[in-house]
Amino acid sequence: MIREIRINPVVPTESVLVATARSMRPKKEEPPAPHDARPHVPACPFCKGNEDKTPAPIAVFPQEGAWQIRIVENMYPVLGDDTEDPNFAFGLQQAINGYGRHEVIIDNASHGIRIHEMPDDHLALLLTAYRIRMEQLYHSNDRLKYVLVFKNFGPAAGASIGHTHSQIIAMPVVPRNVQAEVRHSTLFYEKSRQCIFCNLIDEALTFEATLYDRESGALRRKINVGQFVIEKSRKFIAIKPFASRYEWEVHILPLTHSADFLSSTADDLADLAVLFKRTMARLNVLLGGVQYNFFIHSLPHGTEYAGSAPAFHWHIEICPRTSIPTGFEMGSGLSVNTIAPEDAAARLRNVTLIES
């Protein structure tokens, strides 16, 4: 049994209560959503043959032949570029004009296909589509300070359309959690001249810590940090964070230091596609059709962030939703994780994947 508060090594102001005792399970379990596996749904606006039900595509992949991925404007954007209202400040209340872009990436022509079921080369094309569109948006307007790519899968995770899709939001501010990651990793870099994410990867690959009692010298606890590795490829690693907010949260990082997802090469993304698919397949075996979000955290492009390039390390965070946050979590800001991350990692690692 574990009952301890684990500090997020990157953002120390965020901590997680890891409490595996039965009594610490007041949480309501989130049931997996029924999965609609149909390849084609006649009424679906994202399915083949219904292209006229969406706005004209912003981009189509591949450029020749039948489309496999389409990027279209979101019909119900949370941010838009059609207003020119200035920012305003009134006393302590401030608002920044909701300038931005909100786009939908139709991940695949097949309606109900899931990430781990997509061929490797398709996933590489999807990651390439993310990269190309992010780059275009950063260059389209100086007011866009951050471009966020994310996916919601399943109704509780926020997906409103059953057809597999991701989203891109280009926004006039850098989100608070990205700012916190950049700020804290930069502080770490200023002290140690090292990237904290590279350090965490090195620890995961090599480190075994033994804690001894200071007085008696007796062995108190052995931490095998390597037990947090889920998958490793030529260029990427999938890790279960030591201080995971969610029971089945997994992070994917490039093995070689890189601050900006946009600097990924075609070879990087082809390698990432395979590791990403294997990671999603492992989660699927253990959690079935569970709802999840994933998102990319990459160094913001503003000049004020350029100095943080040696400190920040881009990554993908995958957050399966197996329970609903409790009042305790929302009120305290402390996440409660009822499965020890090392146990979750072991279970994910022990999944036998059927090669496809």
Ligand SMILES: [Zn+2]
């Ligand atoms: Zn569809």
Ligand SMILES: [Zn+2]
């Ligand atoms: Zn790094």
Ligand SMILES: [Zn+2]
């Ligand atoms: Zn992050």
